[in-house]
Amino acid sequence: MPSKIKISSQYAVQMRGVTKKFNNKKVLSSVDIDIKKGTVHAILGENGAGKSTLMNILYGFYRADEGTIFLNGKIAEIKSPHVAIRNKIGMVYQHFMLIDKFTVMENIILGNEMVNKFGVLDLKKSRNRILEISNKYSLLVDLDAKIEDMSVAMQQRVEILKILYREVDILIFDEPTAVLSPTEIEDFISTIRGFALEGKTVIVITHKLKEIMNSSDKCTIIRSGVNVGTVNISDVDQKELAEKMVGHTVELSAKKTKFTPGNVVFKITDLCVENEKKVLALDNFSLKVRAGEILGIAGVDGNGQRELIDSIACLAKVKSGVIEICGKQIQNTNPCNVLNNGIAIIHEDREKIGLILDYTVAENSMMKNYKLKDFSKNGILKKKFIDKFAKNLINKYDIKPENCINIPARNLSGGNQQKLVIAREISSKPNLLIAVQPTRGLDVGAIEYVHRMLIKERDEGRAIILISLEMDEIMQLSDTISVIYNGCIVGNFDRKMTNEREIGFLMAGGEKNDYNLKIS
């Protein structure tokens, strides 16, 4: 939709006629957008609509084929992120660009070090400035902690401090809350509202409608690379937003069928696992999952979820305890054995572990079953079969662009990469499916589809463990819910016998009995 708004200094960002092609395929066609100073502006759109691309153009990471960008009413040529920062634009990617082995402080000042008159690093001056900023916006972090020891939410804080340190006025976030827990999301929202009050401009790409309603002033909707309209949040509700996004009415929650559990398929008994710092991350952890059951594990990030996954996947060493699938112990074997015993894992880190980004979609799609007879003959891969297999997954899970079997997974949009991982793991028909943040980065339509698929798998008798930071997702899908806190299960519930408040109370470290006392 061409914008009728005049170029003016009231607007922090105005883009006109931005067009971008990748390999002759238009992913943005003549997009106009106006973002007013001092507002929080959301950008919504289906997976692969072109949101990240548009923002990457604003940040100078990509160059538009056509179109102009105006900042504060003046034309700007943003050739590179470096120029963007000079123009007071900063971006926080979904995958943080921090150096794990460096401290918070070192990460923040990297590339923008303050020096004294002798050209020597002036750490004191930098430290004071960072402290000043972090106090001002209540973004408190330990400046001397190493990044690798921090939770994702804290890392995000560091990213935000990093761009604030560079004195930006326009902050772009690409799916900032995908990795945050509900309370962390609330904090994040109040932080960005604070920025807007201060006169800074915030642009947020997100799939979470609720969050848009709570945080934003306006929302621009992008559908297949076209701006289909900007709305005032005060004029719409969630359902309208969703409909505008996909172009037809949508069902926002999947229906669940009756729960008929079978035998115990998977069992963990007294599992103890140390993390890298030799501290017990899982402490006498036990759980059981039955066939046809979705067990939701609720918990704040960093309470042992990662170690749990890594020890089941045999990527980490188990100190003591037993992990058992269909009566067979698998702890401390190898990932191949885990696979052969029918355990499929939708890993939360799709870029580093779930996918090989430089492999094509077809090559990624067969990663878990390339050893099967159908895929090769005498050690030679059967290209035709593999392509057919990949095409089938692409169609079934609506992975876009449609004919993507031979393009590298790197070139898919974030949500479509996630769909590829989900498609691959579910289609392997496992005995146990472990889904960690399965709908991270998916649009509402896709979330609904994945939820339906998970329920269908459960109805077919698979055991499913769902680990999610989304309380809604846990509540909606689980048959039973366990709460993980500090490496232990602190409560097991039948879904029907509990509620969000109780779960939330335990997640935050409350005692089960206290809760009962509190409500009685």
Add this chain to the structure above:
Amino acid sequence: MTTISKFLKKPVSSLFLSVFCGFVTSFIILAITGYSPFEVASSLFNGIFSRPKHIMNVVIKGMPIIFTGISVAFAFKGGLFNMGAEGQFIVGTIASLIAGSIFDLPPFFQVLVVVVFGTLAGTLLGGLTGFLKAKFGTHEVITGIMFNWIALYISNFVVSLKNFHRPNSNSTFPMKDSGFTGLRGNLGFLKDSFFSDILKTEVNVGIIVAIVVAIFVSFILNKTQKGYEICAAGLNAEAAKFAGMNVYKNTIYVMMISGGISGLAAALSITGTSPHSISILAGFENNGFNGLSVALIANNSPIGCIFSGLFFSGLIYGGKSMQSDLKTPSEIINIMMGVIVFFVAVARIFPIIVDRLLKRRQKSNG
């Protein structure tokens, strides 16, 4: 202009451009030092193409570095940097010489045994490098460099052994001639043709084997299950592990095969060309190190290594005629190769530069 930028974004075209820039730069250097670039170019060209004999010599000299190029490229696909190709080549030479001197079998079998020994030696050394990496995490570049030196000194030690050392020389006795892989005897029919002067060269089977190996390795990497695993581990070891692949074993296998290819290069080299013996090495002969450049120029494509290997050897061989015709210093050809490799390594800048120019022009037009 956009078509030009598109053209330049193709890897092949930016490769040719790099080579071109390399030549231009070296000609400038030559001009500065007082040699006529045209004379140098024509001498280089004639040195390579003027007679079938010269072309054949380029092929013969190119064979070993095509192999080591493939060896490096293969390891690279598996995520490993085979800095030790040089050492693997040297141990391959030693093993071939020992086998070729001790055994005394009918020609065909003798060749077979010598080649197997050479290949095996390279395989073992490569495998050891891989094992150290897989088991202890010792970086393959470090061990590679150390093994290169160890191999060099072992080689000099073998030359000094009484059984092998040829008195009053700094080399060993040649191996038994039943182990030679020269083809001159089989090409008698060329005697009266235009190609007759090929018979003056040490034409041998090496290049044919090199082509076969290039095709085979390329097939393994692109079409087979093993190749899928190797490249997966090379691109993202964590993801490969998670997918149930044994990355440790993979590291060892890849280094074994890579080392084997370098060893094979050595075996075919010592059996194919005189003096069929080993001399005291004062320093490295660069058969392996040149493989690194060959693989780089070929962008780690095994088939590409055939062409880039020939290109490299053309420069080396043609450079000799430059030296004799024009008395250019021998360094000049090394500078030329260095510059070309440099440009290939930074080839990515060409499309960027073109884009810049394009934008600038658009601005001045509109």
